[in-house]
Amino acid sequence: MKKFINSTEYLLDESLLGFAKAHTDIIKLNIKPRFIQRKNPTPPGKVALISGGGSGHEPLHIGFVGTGLLNAACPGQVFTSPTPDQMLAAAESVENGGGILFIVKNYAGDVMNFEMAAEMLDCPNATVLVSDDISLPKSHSIGRRGVAGTLIVEKIVGAAAEQGADLDTCKILGDKVNSLTASIGVALSSCTVPALGKPTFELKDDEMEMGVGIHGERGHETLKLASASEIVDLLTHKIDEELKPQQGQSVLLHVNGFGATPLMELYLIYDLASHFWEKRGITITRSLVGNYTTSLDMAGCSITLTLLDEELLTLWDAPVHSANLRW
């Protein structure tokens, strides 16, 4: 295993300390229990957004704490859910009369721990479960996973909360964005979880893994490595079948890198994916290309499409100032 670390035990804390120091203008770190929160307190009556999950997906979620986005994020160990005491401490610190909205990627551990925290909270609260990964069927026993679409949910609900939307409105809006968002990913390599010390799966030099999640798990199918055009064709068709955008539909197209894929390739993927939908008369109104929801050092990418209406577009465009997302 080749990584810049001192020990798997202190990796997370050393990294969080660096993150906190590098962004003292925007966030602050609580070490015990671990959470990152905005430097500026929540204005009275504003809904406070809290997300979290295993580490190794940076900049998700800690990089998205800031104005117009999250109020706090709770990082677990690598690919491991944070614990309810983190969420409770974060909630206590950022709640200011508007209640708490948890934004949770749909994984058993995260869901269970955020549920426990929600039960123990003594303030109004709600939870948006993100389940945008269409590589699994809707009927899957534990439901679909939350992947790169999580950022879209966080950004849009974050803008609404900033503008004064109440807890019910934020919850309904988050569910709406989730229902209008679909993602699917492909990997050219596995990733290496520090505590494991070796890749979580092996791919031959001429293979790729379709439908991967973001935790180094295998996808639904191992295929022969194909050209970028063929790969994008597979991914975009799947998303198109799921969301069935109509001619003239406005969309947000997000090409996300898993950590080790050069921007040059991500922009090439963006070019091909945008061609696919433009040919069908879909209007790509907004785009986001880069490494936003990563899986440590995995080579690969995902494509996410969100159907936009005027409300979602306005909220997407609203100012945002976090460590790793700004406009």
Added chain:
Amino acid sequence: MKKFINSTEYLLDESLLGFAKAHTDIIKLNIKPRFIQRKNPTPPGKVALISGGGSGHEPLHIGFVGTGLLNAACPGQVFTSPTPDQMLAAAESVENGGGILFIVKNYAGDVMNFEMAAEMLDCPNATVLVSDDISLPKSHSIGRRGVAGTLIVEKIVGAAAEQGADLDTCKILGDKVNSLTASIGVALSSCTVPALGKPTFELKDDEMEMGVGIHGERGHETLKLASASEIVDLLTHKIDEELKPQQGQSVLLHVNGFGATPLMELYLIYDLASHFWEKRGITITRSLVGNYTTSLDMAGCSITLTLLDEELLTLWDAPVHSANLRW
């Protein structure tokens, strides 16, 4: 070779098309010859900043075209200098009475081609050569290479140009920032140049390469893989010996990823490097952590330090709005 491409021949153009589509609000693309320029024309009398170099370092330079930064960037093929006709066409398109400042990383091909373009320009022009890579001795026959410090030069001079500084002032300022900036990098893996199809050098599982550049060339020394603390100790000592910051000196600390290193590790490196200088009484006034000057899919990072005075700090803080750097 595992990459998202259709062919090595069209990789650059397909990628640039995607980049241009994803950022239509900020930039536009000229295909023949290839350059990216700001969407908004240069205001009359403003110095126009142009940079460029081989592709494969994204977001450098195309991602830094925008308000408060570059007016245009000329991308060559992967790790290959752009040609003088690109620089000339870009200059013709963005020059508006204030003259042209070329910002050029110190590599033989880039220097030669930008020099040829400068000779053919019929407007006032100057060139800042960036040579921040201290892994080579100052006495090296072709001088030191330009690496991650290039962005620091571009950002600070870009802000000055935006505020109306004239060509001489911009040139002197660029040279000043370069002289106050030092970088050094370490790689855990090579990168794979698409046209070559295999890694440009091999490292064993327990080896790392010190003093690497950003073109997949070997560094000055292959060492046994060490802990993050030991690695940072080596890098920071080298930089400290070079720049010799005094107690109380204000600095900008930039930890740059080469493409395949997770943010989690980069922030850990930042934590360790900031400790090193804080212990010496140096004040880390500003920071930048992320993949800004990459080397395709290389795993590794570099540390860059710039000594700041009030002028440089104010210019660093000035607003910037490009595809990949914003505040």
